[in-house]
Amino acid sequence: MSSAPVSGSGRAREISEWFGALVEHHRATAAAEGESMAELAVGRVPIRFHFAGSRLRPFLFPALAHHPQARSEPAFTILIYDSRPGAAPVPAFPFRLEDVGAKGEVAAATTESIRTTWFIGSRMLSVIDLERKVAICWTPDAATLPWYERAAPLRTLLHWILAASGRNLVHAAAVSLPSGRGALLAGRGGSGKSTTAMLCLAAGFHYAGDDYVVVSADQGQAEAHSLYGSAKLTANSLEWLPFLRSGVQGDAADGEKTVVMLGDVIPERMVDSFGVAALIVPHVSAAPRSTLRRSTAAASLRALAPTTIFQLPGSSGATFEQLASFTRAIPAWSLELGADRDDIPALVAQAIEAG
Amino acid sequence: MRVNTPQINHQTIEGEVVVINLENGFYYSLLDLSAALWHLAASGLDLDAIVERVAATYPDVTDAAGATRAFLDELVAEQLLVDGEGSPAPAEAGLPTRYTAPLLEKFTDMQELLMLDPIHEVDSIGWPHKPTGT
Numbered sequence: 394m395s396s397a398p399v400s401g402s403g404r405a406r407e408i409s410e411w412f413g414a415l416v417e418h419h420r421a422t423a424a425a426e427g428e429s430m431a432e433l434a435v436g437r438v439p440i441r442f443h444f445a446g447s448r449l450r451p452f453l454f455p456a457l458a459h460h461p462q463a464r465s466e467p468a469f470t471i472l473i474y475d476s477r478p479g480a481a482p483v484p485a486f487p488f489r490l491e492d493v494g495a496k497g498e499v500a501a502a503t504t505e506s507i508r509t510t511w512f513i514g515s516r517m518l519s520v521i522d523l524e525r526k527v528a529i530c531w532t533p534d535a536a537t538l539p540w541y542e543r544a545a546p547l548r549t550l551l552h553w554i555l556a557a558s559g560r561n562l563v564h565a566a567a568v569s570l571p572s573g574r575g576a577l578l579a580g581r582g583g584s585g586k587s588t589t590a591m592l593c594l595a596a597g598f599h600y601a602g603d604d605y606v607v608v609s610a611d612q613g614q615a616e617a618h619s620l621y622g623s624a625k626l627t628a629n630s631l632e633w634l635p636f637l638r639s640g641v642q643g644d645a646a647d648g649e650k651t652v653v654m655l656g657d658v659i660p661e662r663m664v665d666s667f668g669v670a671a672l673i674v675p676h677v678s679a680a681p682r683s684t685l686r687r688s689t690a691a692a693s694l695r696a697l698a699p700t701t702i703f704q705l706p707g708s709s710g711a712t713f714e715q716l717a718s719f720t721r722a723i724p725a726w727s728l729e730l731g732a733d734r735d736d737i738p739a740l741v742a743q744a745i746e747a748g
Numbered sequence: 749m750r751v752n753t754p755q756i757n758h759q760t761i762e763g764e765v766v767v768i769n770l771e772n773g774f775y776y777s778l779l780d781l782s783a784a785l786w787h788l789a790a791s792g793l794d795l796d797a798i799v800e801r802v803a804a805t806y807p808d809v810t811d812a813a814g815a816t817r818a819f820l821d822e823l824v825a826e827q828l829l830v831d832g833e834g835s836p837a838p839a840e841a842g843l844p845t846r847y848t849a850p851l852l853e854k855f856t857d858m859q860e861l862l863m864l865d866p867i868h869e870v871d872s873i874g875w876p877h878k879p880t881g882t
Contacts, residue, residue, distance in 0.1 A: 581857060645860035689766035692779065699768060699775045700860045710757040713768055 405504040412507055415529045418618055419445050419472040421481065432463040435551065436618035437606035437666065438558040439463030445474035448519035448535035455545040459622035459656030461662050469521075469554045471528045471547060475535045483531060486511070486518075497549070498706040510549050510706045514534050515542045519549045523557055531643055544623045544652045545605055551620065552705045560609045564701045566590035567601035567617040569667040575599070575609065576745050577617050577672040577723070579697040585675040585730045591630040591735055596738035599664040600624075600655060608669070615669040615722050622656025622663060625637070637724065661746055670748030671724050672697070672743060678729040685740040688727040693720040724748045749824070750832035751790045758786070767828055773858030776828070780848040785819060793835025795820045806847040819850035826852070 404704060423445035431442045431454070437619045440463065444450045453473060476483060488501040493511050497519075502509035506524040511517070515538055521528040532538060552562040569575025575598075578586040587603040588707040596601050601619035609616050624630075624637075627650055629636060640658035641651050656663055674696040699715045702708040726744045730737065751758060758767040763776040765786050778786050781802075788798050798820060803813040823829045 489870065494815065688763055689764060691761040691766050694761060694766050695777065695855065698766075698854070699773065702768070702770065703773050703858045708770075710754055710770065713757045713759065713770075715765070717761060721761055 408502050408504050408507050408509075409522075409566050411484055411487045412504070412525075412529070413522060416472065416519065416527065418484055419443075419474050419479065419529065420530075422446055422474045422476070425480070428475065431458075432467055433457060433460035433462045434665075435460050435620065436555055436558075436609065437721070438469075438552075438555060438560065438651075439465050439467045440554060440739075441467035441470040441471055443472050445472070446477065449473055449475050449530075449532070449538075450536050452504040452535055452543050453530075454598070455654050455657065456544060456545050456546055456621040456623040457618065459660060459665075461665060467526075468558055469526050469528060471530060471550055473514055473530045475532050483518075483533075494706075496704070496706040501708060508553060512549075515539050516728065517742050519547075521550055521553045523553070528554065540652060544620055544625060544634075545709045548605065550704055553707060555607055556707075556712070559611070559704050560607050560691060560699070561712065561719070562605060562620065562705060563697060564604065565607050565608075565617075565697060565714070566603045567619070567667075567669075568593040568598040569601065569607040569617075570598060570745055572743060572744055573667055574670040574748070575601070575617060575664070575667040576673050576726075576741055577606070577697075578673050578675060579700075580674055580676075581696075581700040583677075584696075585677045585728075587625060587735075588630065589673075589728065590732065591626065591633060591677045592734055592737045594662065595633040598738065598741070599662050599667075600659075601641075601664050601667065607679065610719050610722060613722070614665050615719060617669050619663060620665045622654055624655050625650040625681050626653055627651075630636065660725055668721055670746075671726055671741075671744035672720060672724045673728050674745055675728045675730050680729055680731040682733050683731040683736050683740060684729045685744060686727050686729075690720045690723070690725050692727065693725040699702055749789050750792060750834040751826075752827050756828050758790070760787075769826075769828070771847065771876045773856075775827070775855045777853040777855070779851075779853075780846075781844055782819065782850045782852065784843050784849075785816060785850055786823070786867055790825060790834050792832075802858065805843045807849040809847045811828065812847060815849055819852060822852050826854070876879060 402637045416681050426446035429444045446527045488499050492499050492501040495508035497512045499509040509520050510519045516532055520530045555562050566578040569592050579588050593676045601617055603624045605620050607618040607620050637653045637658055640653040698713055702712055755771040765783045789872040799813050799816050802816040806812040
């Protein structure tokens, strides 16, 4: 986790001035190369995505394009850009490579209002000023972005923006019945949540996400909200869902998985928000049949919180507390994924309808 | 003793205590007597006093005191508890009627995730930074 943010007004002012220089750098890039904007409601939070230049939008926007248009003034604006060869250099970072923490967090460029991450693998800078309500995403070259930044773009910035708006980005899948109620599928990578989500999709469920979704509990109503219109499919999943082949992103692959933009292929099956009636923790099992049984809210919390917190920079005890509050409100289930998976969608539906 | 905040956080749901270490990724589950012992220890009650209370509550259980001492020592060894003044225990912090051997269930799967984190497995080509000495 990150260490304490910088203290001292001089250092904080230097970080703030650097943020201002980045904003100006984005403005100059937009003036030189053109710009485009979109205002979307993500988890019902209105966010403006302001691209300078045209190179990053094809990589970062498709997984977000399924969100509805925002109907009110943006709560936050994200400035997004890269640098073409020969362009003015990005304002020098006020921190060193050694300052970057295990999850990309940079305590040396974090103040009361500003948070910073640098992801070395994707060479992506994410900075947010919670007072100015402005966030910045910069990378030196859009063409070098790895596939995972396209499947789950702007994840850190959206995590911070949504947290500031009373939402939690969580590591979970989410599917719903056409009736409008649904289930959150929680668990670490490999637990079977993506497989379960894809089996449900093949059985006619609606889909909010297979890896990261947003949850909220406004006025006691637990809801899940779609975040990304992407899905990571195994070869098996593509067999179950052959109609998704047209949405495969050619070079976006994670080992055995292929990234598909569902929002492009089956927009009618994407659901923006739904009431969560069940929190299901799947487990891959060697049993011949799949089985569903009631579980505990504490088991839900153990499946949901650690894998969320340890992937998202800036998560804290407050995140843990919020997720505990969320899991307390939702009936908990355990789903053993047996060899015969035909029954899985019916079991998920059973949990939803029981809730 | 007190909970080793801010790196250690805990939540109690339906009697189960879930404890998470935000520094190293370990998380824990405590049930039944273990949950009660956690609340007593986190409230600042002296560990020797807790052991004595367990021995008095379960006089027919062989080595209840020894098992409790080992459990409390494990909480300290895991750095879940440190020296300091605790917070008041919740109302349900009494010992349960039925004795169950105290157990700290530890989950280490997040360690793998942290170690697999791809962001540090590449070089720093393109790293912009201030020249040395500025």
